[in-house]
Amino acid sequence: MTREEKHVQIPRIDPKNAAGLADKVIGLGKEVVGTITSRDRLTKAGQVQQEKGTERLKAIQAQLQSEAHESKAAAADRAQKAAQNTKETVNS
Numbered sequence: 001m002t003r004e005e006k007h008v009q010i011p012r013i014d015p016k017n018a019a020g021l022a023d024k025v026i027g028l029g030k031e032v033v034g035t036i037t038s039r040d041r042l043t044k045a046g047q048v049q050q051e052k053g054t055e056r057l058k059a060i061q062a063q064l065q066s067e068a069h070e071s072k073a074a075a076a077d078r079a080q081k082a083a084q085n086t087k088e089t090v091n092s
Contacts, residue, residue, distance in 0.1 A: 020056030
């Protein structure tokens, strides 16, 4: 194994993307308070904010999956180039 192959990249999440989790928590709080106090607008606002948070979290997950696929494709490309170089060396 080369030094490059041992390197494990930890995904970085932009702090503004952590807002997805915050939206879910705050939205749940609004929904609970709205339900307890019989304030339908607050309940609905909480539900909408939770949905917004869910979509933000899904977007982060999709981004991380995309980056993982790009990394796998790059590794396959390197392996293909190494195999081609080996073949050319053997045939020389």
